[in-house]
Amino acid sequence: MSQAEADALVLSDDPEHPANLIPELCASFYHLGWVTGTGGGISIRQGNKVYIAPSGVQKERIKPEHIFVLPFPRPSPDVFLRKPTIPLKESACTPLFWNAFELRGAGSCVHTHSQHAVMTTLLWSGDVWQVSHLEMIKGVRIGGMGKALSYLDTIIVPIIDNTPFEEDLKDSMAQAMVKYPDAAGVLVRRHGVYVWGADWEKAKTQTECLDYLFEVSVKMKLAGLLS
Amino acid sequence: MSQAEADALVLSDDPEHPANLIPELCASFYHLGWVTGTGGGISIRQGNKVYIAPSGVQKERIKPEHIFVLPFPRPSPDVFLRKPTIPLKESACTPLFWNAFELRGAGSCVHTHSQHAVMTTLLWSGDVWQVSHLEMIKGVRIGGMGKALSYLDTIIVPIIDNTPFEEDLKDSMAQAMVKYPDAAGVLVRRHGVYVWGADWEKAKTQTECLDYLFEVSVKMKLAGLLS
Amino acid sequence: MSQAEADALVLSDDPEHPANLIPELCASFYHLGWVTGTGGGISIRQGNKVYIAPSGVQKERIKPEHIFVLPFPRPSPDVFLRKPTIPLKESACTPLFWNAFELRGAGSCVHTHSQHAVMTTLLWSGDVWQVSHLEMIKGVRIGGMGKALSYLDTIIVPIIDNTPFEEDLKDSMAQAMVKYPDAAGVLVRRHGVYVWGADWEKAKTQTECLDYLFEVSVKMKLAGLLS
Amino acid sequence: MSQAEADALVLSDDPEHPANLIPELCASFYHLGWVTGTGGGISIRQGNKVYIAPSGVQKERIKPEHIFVLPFPRPSPDVFLRKPTIPLKESACTPLFWNAFELRGAGSCVHTHSQHAVMTTLLWSGDVWQVSHLEMIKGVRIGGMGKALSYLDTIIVPIIDNTPFEEDLKDSMAQAMVKYPDAAGVLVRRHGVYVWGADWEKAKTQTECLDYLFEVSVKMKLAGLLS
Numbered sequence: 058m059s060q061a062e063a064d065a066l067v068l069s070d071d072p073e074h075p076a077n078l079i080p081e082l083c084a085s086f087y088h089l090g091w092v093t094g095t096g097g098g099i100s101i102r103q104g105n106k107v108y109i110a111p112s113g114v115q116k117e118r119i120k121p122e123h124i125f126v127l128p129f130p131r132p133s134p135d136v137f138l139r140k141p142t143i144p145l146k147e148s149a150c151t152p153l154f155w156n157a158f159e160l161r162g163a164g165s166c167v168h169t170h171s172q173h174a175v176m177t178t179l180l181w182s183g184d185v186w187q188v189s190h191l192e193m194i195k196g197v198r199i200g201g202m203g204k205a206l207s208y209l210d211t212i213i214v215p216i217i218d219n220t221p222f223e224e225d226l227k228d229s230m231a232q233a234m235v236k237y238p239d240a241a242g243v244l245v246r247r248h249g250v251y252v253w254g255a256d257w258e259k260a261k262t263q264t265e266c267l268d269y270l271f272e273v274s275v276k277m278k279l280a281g282l283l284s
Numbered sequence: 285m286s287q288a289e290a291d292a293l294v295l296s297d298d299p300e301h302p303a304n305l306i307p308e309l310c311a312s313f314y315h316l317g318w319v320t321g322t323g324g325g326i327s328i329r330q331g332n333k334v335y336i337a338p339s340g341v342q343k344e345r346i347k348p349e350h351i352f353v354l355p356f357p358r359p360s361p362d363v364f365l366r367k368p369t370i371p372l373k374e375s376a377c378t379p380l381f382w383n384a385f386e387l388r389g390a391g392s393c394v395h396t397h398s399q400h401a402v403m404t405t406l407l408w409s410g411d412v413w414q415v416s417h418l419e420m421i422k423g424v425r426i427g428g429m430g431k432a433l434s435y436l437d438t439i440i441v442p443i444i445d446n447t448p449f450e451e452d453l454k455d456s457m458a459q460a461m462v463k464y465p466d467a468a469g470v471l472v473r474r475h476g477v478y479v480w481g482a483d484w485e486k487a488k489t490q491t492e493c494l495d496y497l498f499e500v501s502v503k504m505k506l507a508g509l510l511s
Numbered sequence: 512m513s514q515a516e517a518d519a520l521v522l523s524d525d526p527e528h529p530a531n532l533i534p535e536l537c538a539s540f541y542h543l544g545w546v547t548g549t550g551g552g553i554s555i556r557q558g559n560k561v562y563i564a565p566s567g568v569q570k571e572r573i574k575p576e577h578i579f580v581l582p583f584p585r586p587s588p589d590v591f592l593r594k595p596t597i598p599l600k601e602s603a604c605t606p607l608f609w610n611a612f613e614l615r616g617a618g619s620c621v622h623t624h625s626q627h628a629v630m631t632t633l634l635w636s637g638d639v640w641q642v643s644h645l646e647m648i649k650g651v652r653i654g655g656m657g658k659a660l661s662y663l664d665t666i667i668v669p670i671i672d673n674t675p676f677e678e679d680l681k682d683s684m685a686q687a688m689v690k691y692p693d694a695a696g697v698l699v700r701r702h703g704v705y706v707w708g709a710d711w712e713k714a715k716t717q718t719e720c721l722d723y724l725f726e727v728s729v730k731m732k733l734a735g736l737l738s
Numbered sequence: 739m740s741q742a743e744a745d746a747l748v749l750s751d752d753p754e755h756p757a758n759l760i761p762e763l764c765a766s767f768y769h770l771g772w773v774t775g776t777g778g779g780i781s782i783r784q785g786n787k788v789y790i791a792p793s794g795v796q797k798e799r800i801k802p803e804h805i806f807v808l809p810f811p812r813p814s815p816d817v818f819l820r821k822p823t824i825p826l827k828e829s830a831c832t833p834l835f836w837n838a839f840e841l842r843g844a845g846s847c848v849h850t851h852s853q854h855a856v857m858t859t860l861l862w863s864g865d866v867w868q869v870s871h872l873e874m875i876k877g878v879r880i881g882g883m884g885k886a887l888s889y890l891d892t893i894i895v896p897i898i899d900n901t902p903f904e905e906d907l908k909d910s911m912a913q914a915m916v917k918y919p920d921a922a923g924v925l926v927r928r929h930g931v932y933v934w935g936a937d938w939e940k941a942k943t944q945t946e947c948l949d950y951l952f953e954v955s956v957k958m959k960l961a962g963l964l965s
Binding site: 644645646647650661662663712715716717719720722723726727730731734736 | 771774775776777796851853856857860861900901902926928929930960
Binding site for chain 4: 094115175179180220221245247249
């Protein structure tokens with residue numbers, strides 16, 4: 058594929074094209090405090106193409122021409138359908154996003170460094186965070202992909218330990234996803250959270266619901282409202 | 285009515301047309317944390333027409349063509365003056381908004397999932413939340429529709445229990461509205477709040493006042509400033 | 512004066528004209544949580560003209576044609592240089608803004624319902640709020656109009672009791688201003704704060720400094736960092 | 739140099755020109771609560787030119803023509819390559835920014851009055867703030883300029899005492915930078931923080947990481963999660 062053909066993969070007048078959506082959504086996430094300091098982001102998979110932002114850049118200033126396009130499935134970590142022409146590396150979250158695509162068939166995966174997620178992992182010291190009887194639970198789907206949880210369900214998100222290198226989370230995240238097939242995300246202790254969905258809308262709104270639940274459950278815990 | 289005639293009900297150059305206002309206001313509410321994760325919203329009634337947003341969509345991205353128009357009164361739940369041409373369902377809050385229109389004669393009703401409302405329902409464990417001697421009380425009208433409360437009045441909002449299905453709140457919300465005729469809203473435990481007013485401006489500003497009062501009363505409670 | 516001549520007082524292409532600034536600043540204050548629910552605002556005096564927003568309107572949606580222009584000094588409460596053509600009443604804060612213009616010679620006065628101001632008045636139960644040794648003190652001028660306070664100064668703002676009608680605060684606010692000539696503002700218990708300055712820039716930035724100091728002093732108090 | 743030649747130093751169509759970036763970034767910092775009340779800001783050095791904002795102005799309303807350009811190195815405090823034509827003084831932070839340029843070879847330095855920084859200096863009463871085992875540590879470079887810290891590193895930022903005049907911080911800040919060569923910033927007790935980097939992107943993102951770490955460590959401390 059020529060560079061012009063490759064670049065065509067990220068140039069579109071459609072505001073809902075993944076290469077336009079990722080910059081817009083990352084800017085929005087920045088203002089929510091989810092992706093400051095270059096961390097976090099969102100990946101979108103459409104069929105056999107995966108769109109991914111660069112590593113180590115200001116997430117509120119990404120441009121479509123900075124987006125990587127990867128094949129799905131991906132024969133090896135060296136294969137790209139399209140790379141930016143300036144020297145950038147694909148997000149270090151790529152193997153983690155891949156877990157969501159491979160193990161759940163997700164169409165999108167969000168990663169945040171939200172302080173609500175981090176505080177949750179500090180106040181819930183075990184292997185899982187769980188709450189029940191909160192309306193926002195209904196905005197999350199079983200396994201992130203199935204039917205919506207009920208108000209009467211207990212929502213559970215596994216918590217895995219952080220590692221010095223993001224890619225080294227791949228196996229423990231995958232194990233947690235297998236062990237908790239109904240979970241719509243995985244918390245990483247002292248780090249943040251991964252949340253996925255069938256498409257970018259569902260990945261985003263489920264991240265909003267989980268972030269809200271993390272925040273309100275932290276408030277409840279600190280107010281002595283959770284035993 | 286033809287689809288073109290029906291669509292004309294939601295297409296207008298006037299920024300204050302309900303089909304333009306609902307998207308704008310929902311986007312604004314999103315940034316206040318009131319309607320993240322697809323929850324919450326605002327309905328506007330103008331005479332015998334009620335404008336309602338779809339269910340389960342990102343509330344900050346609604347477009348005028350997504351708006352439902354319902355007749356008021358409504359002969360049956362199946363009657364619409366206008367439905368979007370793409371497959372969407374009207375907000376699950378519709379029967380609750382209707383309570384405000386029917387029982388109070390309201391012209392608009394707001395529903396939020398504000399964490400301040402939820403924390404209020406957790407820290408006030410009885411049937412009502414109440415505070416007094418706060419200036420913002422003056423921004424709320426008796427029953428949501430009458431004259432403004434005084435600084436010397438105690439403001440009372442009933443709290444009802446949540447149900448698995450939003451529409452099942454209809455009866456208990458109606459009962460609370462009848463039992464507390466001076467209340468400008470109804471809190472739903474572990475869920476959020478419904479607030480109404482004579483028009484969208486008053487529904488919105490009263491929601492702002494109540495949300496402020498929920499927030500500051502939670503702070504006061506946690507600081508030991510309320511007995 | 513004809514209505515056209517009167518309207519010319521509020522119509523200008525200059526973004527720094529008071530009738531353009533007041534809407535812009537009120538919208539900005541709305542997003543800071545200072546003027547939600549129709550409360551609060553800013554008045555600007557330029558020489559013998561005072562520009563004031565309407566009462567009871569959404570402060571983030573004011574338009575230049577909604578602005579009142581009053582003469583300074585004002586022979587009686589009934590005299591206006593210009594009134595909006597739609598039925599609106601001038602801000603109920605007008606007599607309080609006047610205190611700042613008359614007693615301090617201020618060119619602008621801000622009123623907020625900031626929760627930080629309200630919490631301050633609840634956690635400081637006496638006649639004054641005071642803190643020392645915080646850098647932001649340097650952004651406030653002696654009496655709101657003189658030279659800047661030093662980092663070594665203790666900043667003092669008197670707290671007056673709230674009244675059911677805003678205009679009834681006029682005398683107690685004036686007394687507090689006379690008793691505390693070095694104060695750059697007056698807190699109103701369970702209500703908010705008035706802050707003034709030589710011009711709109713100084714009134715606004717001093718309000719920002721005081722609001723910051725209220726917020727951080729509340730945090731310090733709740734953390735046990737203030738005796 | 740003529741005034742026209744000097745003005746050319748701050749007039750550019752390139753949005754990434756320092757004279758355009760400083761206003762944009764300061765406006766963004768204002769909305770983060772870092773530079774309200776005229777405090778704080780960012781300076782950018784490109785080779786032998788340093789771009790600096792004025793002192794005592796609203797940081798969210800700076801215009802390119804307000805920017806000072808100073809030579810680096812600077813023969814004396816009186817030498818400017820370009821000054822605004824209206825009466826303004828260069829930021830009082832100039833000598834502190836210079837520490838970062840001279841002692842670290844930084845290309846940019848940020849100063850904030852963030853309340854998270856201030857609370858950190860109150861809750862860590864010794865000479866340094868330090869935390870470990872938080873993912874956001876990885877967004878900060880050794881000494882602000884070297885390779886990135888690891889998740890396994892303890893991040894340390896020295897805390898110096900505040901002084902009545904900002905320029906009097908120069909020596910104690912320099913001493914702290916020499917004593918803690920690996921620190922990417924210096925906290926000023928009851929005042930704020932200085933953070934630098936190789937360029938404006940790295941200074942900004944490192945400030946974001948540190949501010950996040952200050953905030954979350956304050957939350958952890960208040961929740962009893964730090965011994």
